[in-house]
Amino acid sequence: MPVDAIGGVLNAQDTNTTQNNTINQDDFIRLFLTQLQFQDPLEPVDNREFLAQLAQFTSLEQSRQTSQNTTDLLSMNATTQAVGLLNRQVEVSGLATAFTGTVTAVRFTADGAQLTVANGTDVRTSIRLSQVTLVRP
Structure with missing residues (x-):
């Protein structure tokens, strides 16, 4: 889920490129199990190598959890910003013309918070949070 912030710039990075350069938890488990399945029974994996791979798996899981927690925190921050804009006058850009009005409602969707602004x-x-350029009391 993309997370916006007031006046934020959306990240235009291609996610397909990023995903091809990383390994996720499921890929790691498949690779690890395949390695165990096809190892030579006369020369099994050394205990040190096995423990190192388990440590890598643990590190991968902790990294995934940290990433998820960060995403959740950013989402909560965006929610707080959106609710804090209720009944405030805002200036909005990114439309055909600049628009100024009062935030009358906040709707939460899978794409993030969306504002209703009336003048x-x-x-x-x-209206996304990233389109808000000015907030007045």
Whole structure:
């Protein structure tokens, strides 16, 4: 899930390139089990090598958990920012024209928080936090 912040710049990095250069937990387990399955019974894996691979697996799992916790923390921060904007006047960019209005609602979707901003009878919906450029009290 992408996480926005007020005035944030969305990361345009290609995720396909990143995923091809890393190994995830399932890939590591498959590789490890295949190695155990096809090892030479007359010359099994050395205990030190086995323990080193288990340590790598533990490190991989801790890294995955840290990454998930960081993502959760960023999501909570974005949620707090969005709720804090209720009844505040904001300036929004990234639309056909710049728009100023009061945040009247916050909707939470899989893509993150989306604001509803009203200026009299003109109401704009689905505004992302990254589109907010100015917040007034």
